[in-house]
Amino acid sequence: xxxxxxxxxxxxxxxxxxxxxxxxxxxxxxxxxxxxxxxxxxxxxxxxxxxxxxxxxxxxxxxxxxxxxxxxxxxxxxxxxxxxxxxxxxxxxxxxxxxxxxxxxxxxxxxxxxxxxxxxxxxxxxxxxxxxxxxxxxxxxxxxxxxxxxxxxxxxxxxxxxxxxxxxxxxxxxxxxxxxxxxxxxxxxxxxxxxxxxxxxxxxxxxxxxxxxxxxxxxxxxxxxxxxxxxxxxxxxxxxxxxxxxxxxxxxxxxxxxxxxxxxxxxxxxxxxxxxxxxxxxxxxxxxxxxxxxxxxxxxxxxxxxxxxxxxxxxxxxxxxxxxxxxxxxxxxxxxxxxxxxxxxxxxxxxxxxxxxxxxxxxxxxxxxxxxxxxxxxxxxxxxxxxxxxxxxxxxxxxxxxxxxxxxxxxxxxxxxxxxxxxxxxxxxxxxxxxxxxxxxxxxxxxxxxxxxxxxxxxxxxxxxxxxxxxxxxxxxxxxxxxxxxxxxxxxxxxxxxxxxxxxxxxxxxxxxxxxxxxxxxxxxxxxxxxxxxxxxxxxxxxxxxxxxxxxxxxxxxxxxxxxxxxxxxxxxxxxxxxxxxxxxxxxxxxxxxxxxxxxxxxxxxxxxxxxx
Numbered sequence: 001x002x003x004x005x006x007x008x009x010x011x012x013x014x015x016x017x018x019x020x021x022x023x024x025x026x027x028x029x030x031x032x033x034x035x036x037x038x039x040x041x042x043x044x045x046x047x048x049x050x051x052x053x054x055x056x057x058x059x060x061x062x063x064x065x066x067x068x069x070x071x072x073x074x075x076x077x078x079x080x081x082x083x084x085x086x087x088x089x090x091x092x093x094x095x096x097x098x099x100x101x102x103x104x105x106x107x108x109x110x111x112x113x114x115x116x117x118x119x120x121x122x123x124x125x126x127x128x129x130x131x132x133x134x135x136x137x138x139x140x141x142x143x144x145x146x147x148x149x150x151x152x153x154x155x156x157x158x159x160x161x162x163x164x165x166x167x168x169x170x171x172x173x174x175x176x177x178x179x180x181x182x183x184x185x186x187x188x189x190x191x192x193x194x195x196x197x198x199x200x201x202x203x204x205x206x207x208x209x210x211x212x213x214x215x216x217x218x219x220x221x222x223x224x225x226x227x228x229x230x231x232x233x234x235x236x237x238x239x240x241x242x243x244x245x246x247x248x249x250x251x252x253x254x255x256x257x258x259x260x261x262x263x264x265x266x267x268x269x270x271x272x273x274x275x276x277x278x279x280x281x282x283x284x285x286x287x288x289x290x291x292x293x294x295x296x297x298x299x300x301x302x303x304x305x306x307x308x309x310x311x312x313x314x315x316x317x318x319x320x321x322x323x324x325x326x327x328x329x330x331x332x333x334x335x336x337x338x339x340x341x342x343x344x345x346x347x348x349x350x351x352x353x354x355x356x357x358x359x360x361x362x363x364x365x366x367x368x369x370x371x372x373x374x375x376x377x378x379x380x381x382x383x384x385x386x387x388x389x390x391x392x393x394x395x396x397x398x399x400x401x402x403x404x405x406x407x408x409x410x411x412x413x414x415x416x417x418x419x420x421x422x423x424x425x426x427x428x429x430x431x432x433x434x435x436x437x438x439x440x441x442x443x444x445x446x447x448x449x450x451x452x453x454x455x456x457x458x459x460x461x462x463x464x465x466x467x468x469x470x471x472x473x474x475x476x477x478x479x480x481x482x483x484x485x486x487x488x489x490x491x492x493x494x495x496x497x498x499x500x501x502x503x504x505x506x507x508x509x510x511x512x513x514x515x516x517x518x519x520x521x522x523x524x525x526x527x528x529x530x531x532x533x534x535x536x537x538x539x540x541x542x543x544x545x546x547x548x549x550x551x552x553x554x555x556x557x558x559x560x561x562x563x564x565x566x567x568x569x570x571x572x573x574x575x576x577x578x579x580x581x582x583x584x585x586x587x588x589x590x591x592x593x594x595x596x597x598x599x600x601x602x603x604x605x606x607x608x609x610x611x612x613x
């Protein structure tokens with residue numbers, strides 16, 4: 001019998017590589033090709049004798065001026081080590097092949113082929129110089145077969161091949177003895193590949209915007225530039241210019257007020273507080289200039305959350321106010337038994353092949369909040385014009401607290417109370433929808449679902465008295481904060497035209513003071529009293545306080561009432577999240593009759609009854 005090493009194995013092959021590439025390309029971010037081609041150029045520069053150089057994203061002016069279709073074609077040019085024709089044949093036309101060393105946490109050899117080729121069926125043309133000799137290949141998707149590969153080129157001498165030498169007349173100006181240009185032709189020959197893809201942020205500066213937000217910093221000695229204003233005449237150098245791309249670090253350091261690092265279990269949280277200045281919005285076209293959050297690894301940023309999604313995640317980390325000025329980058333750390341990698345599309349960081357534990361990190365960060373961030377939040381929260389209604393709401397609900405079943409028990413060794421853990425379907429029967437008797441779910445009973453008793457034979461060993469513990473009654477009332485664009489506690493677009501947002505993991509209720517239901521009710525009572533009593537000093541403030549008080553109670557009651565459903569058989573965690581979601585909380589305050597009459601009575605006491613209510 002042959003040894004294992006001597007066996008003649010039939011290697012696995014791929015029958016339809018075109019389908020596989022297209023499928024993998026769907027998992028990529030639409031702009032992922034910018035990162036892949038930039039990273040290829042960075043690594044090429046680091047392999048060059050100088051180990052320093054330039055990368056330029058620009059219009060391929062040769063194609064624009066001499067091509068069959070006078071449209072803008074995007075290209076990237078670097079002064080890296082370059083490739084020979086044979087090397088391009090090997091490294092470009094093989095799926096998982098790379099001139100760099102391949103590893104599970106480094107170069108996969110598939111990035112540009114997946115992210116760029118699948119979005120440029122008409123082709124990627126590579127022009128590369130090594131030792132002063134230029135070569136060309138054309139990678140495309142054959143429209144007849146749907147397969148990717150190199151086009152056959154007829155050379156000037158009448159021979160055919162899949163690469164050819166090229167004249168220095170088309171050599172880019174920044175390339176000397178070595179370097180590479182990649183031209184993106186799009187899915188059709190007449191496609192304008194300089195135009196920003198649909199949905200891209202900042203269409204006129206989309207390349208710089210994406211690369212700045214993808215990289216924290218670039219290697220020393222590597223200069224990256226990107227064209228903007230290409231639609232204008234080339235002589236107009238005020239707008240048609242190459243802008244230097246620096247990565248996020250340069251901007252953050254230039255505009256920071258405070259910064260630091262919080263070391264947590266398994267992650268270092270790098271944080272910045274940005275100055276409250278025009279740059280927060282004026283620079284948003286080419287860099288992430290205001291509050292956001294991302295994972296960071298190897299000087300690259302992953303899972304970047306900006307805008308509303310970023311604000312929501314920052315609030316999860318306890319940045320309830322001032323999130324427009326706060327930036328968090330979470331850099332995972334690992335021990336000898338752990339490994340940090342990315343998915344193949346490089347859109348997500350993985351630790352031991354699992355998603356990052358964002359929720360765990362958020363909880364730990366809230367407990368280790370930097371004092372500077374806490375002071376920022378306190379300063380902004382103090383600007384709120386709404387009064388604290390917590391005491392009055394608690395007083396009204398005091399007599400009703402028995403109706404809220406909220407007692408919880410916390411395990412404690414030797415405690416006086418025995419805690420029985422909920423065991424769904426164990427030791428009992430469950431009624432059927434038709435009114436019949438359900439099967440027993442405990443020991444000796446048969447599961448209605450056919451999966452056996454919960455816990456199997458071990459269900460007979462469930463502890464009858466539970467584990468020792470003590471009674472614990474947490475404060476079920478949420479911390480409430482009214483927020484408004486008027487006093488700077490809410491940013492435009494956040495909780496827009498919604499009543500409230502509940503942060504369940506922090507038990508914080510943010511109420512939008514600008515919501516039109518609240519403002520309409522305030523305006524109604526201000527006008528009603530003004531008609532009978534004239535211009536009363538402080539009228540609007542009194543009315544606003546009363547309106548906020550009663551609508552706040554409706555929202556607070558909803559939150560504490562839903563807490564009683566935690567752990568219920570028919571209420572999953574997702575059900576509760578849906579019930580606490582912004583649209584659901586908005587529906588709570590859409591009633592009018594009850595708050596109207598409560599407000600009427602209170603204003604009658606404080607301002608006097610109206611003759612015509």
